[in-house]
Amino acid sequence: MSRIIVSILSEHSVPNFLFMKEMERRYDEMLFITTAQVDEKRRGEQLVKALGLDKDVVFIVVDANDYCSALSTLKQEWETREGDEYIVNLTGGTKIMSLVVHDFFATMKSRFYYVPIGKNTFYDIASSTSSELHYRVNLKEYFTLYGIRYKNTKESELTHTEQEDTDIYNEVREHCFRLPDKLRFAQESSSSELRRYYAGTWFEQFSYFCVKRALHLREEDIGLSVKIYREGDQALNDNELDVAFMYENALYIVECKVTMRGLAGAKDTIEEYLYKLAAIAKDFGLQVRPYIFTLHPVQSLSEATRDNLVKRCQILGVRNIIYGNDFMNMESALSKPLTM
Secondary structure: OOEEEEEEOOOOOHHHHHHHHHOOOOOOEEEEEEOHHHHHOOHHHHHHHHHOOOOOEEEEEOOOOOHHHHHHHHHHHOOOOOOOEEEEEOOOOOHHHHHHHHHHHOOOOEEEEEOOOOOOEEEEOOOOEEEEOOOOOOHHHHHHHOOEEEEEEOHHHOOOOHHHHHHHHHHHHHOOOOOOHHHHOHHHOOOHHHHHHHHHHHHHHHHHHHHHHHHOOOHHHEEEEEEEEEOOOOEEEEEEEEEEEEEOOEEEEEEEEOOOOOOOOHHHHHHHHHHHHHHHHOOOOOOEEEEEEEOOOHHHOOHHHHHHHHHHHHHHOOOEEEEHHHHHHHHHHHHOOOOO
16 A cells, blocks of 8 residues: 655646645655646656655646546556555646546545645645645745756855944934945945945845844745856856745745936836846746845835836835835835835
8 A cells, every 4th residue: 555645737836845845754656747848847856856855756747728638648647556545736737637636536545635825724625624834945945946056145155244234234224324435435445345345245135134033034045146047057047136035935036226326317227126126036936025125215206206116016026115214124024015
């Protein structure tokens, strides 16, 4: 007798990953129901890699939109054995695939489950009960699920302390967010390292530690200056995430800008950053929460401009712009309504 966990694969395998982590050590074999398109993107292999398992996996490729064809494929390719039990996750794939998998395994000793997106729960269909998902995905696991690897700056590699970053923020805050000369004239600093630091690296580091401390994150949950690569060594659109972190199984990506005073003016500069952030976010799945962190006095913009920026954020899926005193209570700032 064997316990087999059944997963329907799609582009987004975080729910599959979480459910399999929840069922860890409760199953002996894995059966993945997939499609040619998902198989081409190697989502199943990426899921196994993220899980760190050495179990054998059976992959069955079905037609996602043809009930009869998909059911016939399952009957032909999966050999049922007396006494086997099935743990079936109906999350993922098309509605047709869910129906096929349910109907096929309903005639066997099976329990059916569903993982709602963004709820950190899983639902037992037979008993109509919902249970908590206890596992929390770290940054490496999340990116692995999307066939992405990354490099980031380690805390041990930083040349300035968290206290130095905080002292600069406090100095700026005490002067009503007007930048001191060492920041305004960063390019006149005595070394290339200091020029980079005062030009903005300090603010990225400050944002990193501010988030990590407020949300009680482990180092494996958060990354600073995260360089993103697809499988192989190709950079992903030459993009670098200033700060990226996992919180409650959602990916947060942060663009850090000390000031928004570009050549085109603050409004156009902010919009440029919003479009860039939205373009990056679409590569990282369904549960992505993009933010802009800035020290720019956003409240000094006209009411019409702020209303327009709120609408732009809503259209582009950017969660909010964190600025000014928001950094004093980061946990609250990340969950506050989109207002400026």
